[in-house]
Amino acid sequence: MIYIKPADKKELLELVAQPSFRKNNGQILAGGSDLLVKIEHFGLKTGMIVDVKSIKSLRGITKKDNLIRIGSLTTLSDILGSKILSKNAPNLTQAANNFAAIQMRNRSTIGGNICNASPAGDLIPPLYALDANLKLESHRGIRTVNIQRFFKGPGKTVLKPDELLSEISFRALPSSTFSRFYKLGQRESMAIAVVSLALNFNSENNRFKDVRIALGSVAPTVIRAKEAEKILDGSNILPEIVEKAAKIAAKECSPISDVRGSADYRRLMILRLLPELLKIA
Numbered sequence: 001m002i003y004i005k006p007a008d009k010k011e012l013l014e015l016v017a018q019p020s021f022r023k024n025n026g027q028i029l030a031g032g033s034d035l036l037v038k039i040e041h042f043g044l045k046t047g048m049i050v051d052v053k054s055i056k057s058l059r060g061i062t063k064k065d066n067l068i069r070i071g072s073l074t075t076l077s078d079i080l081g082s083k084i085l086s087k088n089a090p091n092l093t094q095a096a097n098n099f100a101a102i103q104m105r106n107r108s109t110i111g112g113n114i115c116n117a118s119p120a121g122d123l124i125p126p127l128y129a130l131d132a133n134l135k136l137e138s139h140r141g142i143r144t145v146n147i148q149r150f151f152k153g154p155g156k157t158v159l160k161p162d163e164l165l166s167e168i169s170f171r172a173l174p175s176s177t178f179s180r181f182y183k184l185g186q187r188e189s190m191a192i193a194v195v196s197l198a199l200n201f202n203s204e205n206n207r208f209k210d211v212r213i214a215l216g217s218v219a220p221t222v223i224r225a226k227e228a229e230k231i232l233d234g235s236n237i238l239p240e241i242v243e244k245a246a247k248i249a250a251k252e253c254s255p256i257s258d259v260r261g262s263a264d265y266r267r268l269m270i271l272r273l274l275p276e277l278l279k280i281a
Contacts, residue, residue, distance in 0.1 A: 002048040009057050009137075009166070015050060017139040017162045024048035028164070030073055031107040033100075034116045058111075058166060061085060070168045072111025076123075080105060088172035091181040091198050092126040098183045099123070111165045114147075117155050120217045125198035126181055127168065128214035128222050135167035136160075151221040177202050177210075180277045184269055185260075193217045194261040195269045199277050201232070208232040208241075213274070218253035218266050225249040228274075237280060246274040 002024060006012040015021060016028075024047030027035055031053075038044040052058065058073040061082045068088055070079070079085055079096040086093045099105055099113075099122045113123045114134070124147070132147045139162065147168075150157055159165065173179055181198045185191025196216035202209040211232040213225040228249035235241045255266040 001046075003051065004048065005051040005054065007055075009055055012050070012052060012055060013137060013139045013162075013164065016164065021048060021050070022161055026050055028052055030112050031075065031109045033104055033108045034112055063088065063172060066172050068170055068172055070110055072114075072165045072167060073109050074111075076100075076105035076108050076110070076113075077102070079110065079123075087175075089126070089130055089170070090173075090179040091129060091200065092123065094181040095122045095126045095183070095196075095198070098181070110168060114150070114168070115157060115159065115165055117151050117153075117157050117221075119154055119219060119221055120193040120196070121222070122183065122193065122196065122216075124222045125196050125214040125216040127170070128224055129179075129198040129200045129212040130170040130173070131212065132168050132170040134165055135169065136163045137166045138163045148224060153220045173200060174202065178280070182273055182277055183216075184273070192260065195266050195273070197270070197273055197277055199274075201278070203237060203280055206237050208235055208237060208278075213249060215249065215253060215270060217260075218255040218270065220254070223252065225252050227252055232278070239275075242275045242278050245278075246271050249274055 006015055025045060026048035027046045029035055029049050029051045059071045061074060061084050062069050063084045076096045076099050080093060110123055113121050127147050134145050134147055134150055136143050136145060177200055179200050183196045184194045193216055195218060198214040201211040211229045213229055214222055215225055216222045228245040231245040231248055250267040250270045253267055253270060255263040257263045
């Protein structure tokens with residue numbers, strides 16, 4: 001096993017561009033919460049581990065000109081303790097608070113949670129609702145991809161072999177925004193989501209405005225319930241409108257049945273939970 005610890009981002013990008021990285025099925029070690037499980041329990045074979053934990057330029061949370069930037073090595077504990085995020089992206093903070101135990105939050109990174117590409121990933125629905133952009137870097141240059149175009153399926157992304165996710169960015173929410181996250185699991189803590197929902201919306205003259213609804217664990221990737229959003233945007237805040245939108249959102253899902261819950265149960269939970277999260281209170 002080859003173990004390498006690059007000193008900075010430049011050295012890291014040069015390293016992953018080398019043929020030896022691909023030849024050895026090289027793996028990036030950040031928090032390690034997902035990678036170590038894949039190696040120990042799912043038989044992932046790798047001949048090279050690249051430890052990036054000490055690259056400081058990939059960690060941190062900043063806000064400038066209403067744009068929030070989060071380095072990919074920022075931990076869940078960093079997110080949970082950030083005043084910038086608690087004020088400007090509350091549902092992302094709420095999602096971090098629902099993530100595993102304290103020890104795992106101290107290790108797990110936002111980049112790892114995204115690149116693991118699980119439809120049950122806790123931080124992904126809030127980032128969908130925030131319409132986040134992802135900065136992908138390689139020795140060839142930089143490209144930006146909206147998070148909704150990043151995932152190709154469970155465990156699959158558009159990342160090229162020599163690319164790394166370096167930064168997540170999104171616009172700060174207005175202070176008037178209702179920003180909510182809910183995760184339904186089989187137990188109260190340290191559970192994989194059966195269903196998760198993230199919402200951002202405003203109200204103006206008793207009408208819904210700027211509605212964004214993201215749903216997790218109900219399709220091969222996290223999805224935006226865009227038809228439900230259309231029903232709500234500009235509509236009066238009335239129970240019958242909310243109920244109609246919830247029914248549309250449930251139809252937009254394509255869940256599977258597994259050990260955590262049936263497809264019908266997941267649709268039912270969307271139908272019941274969405275109206276609760278859309279309450280103005």
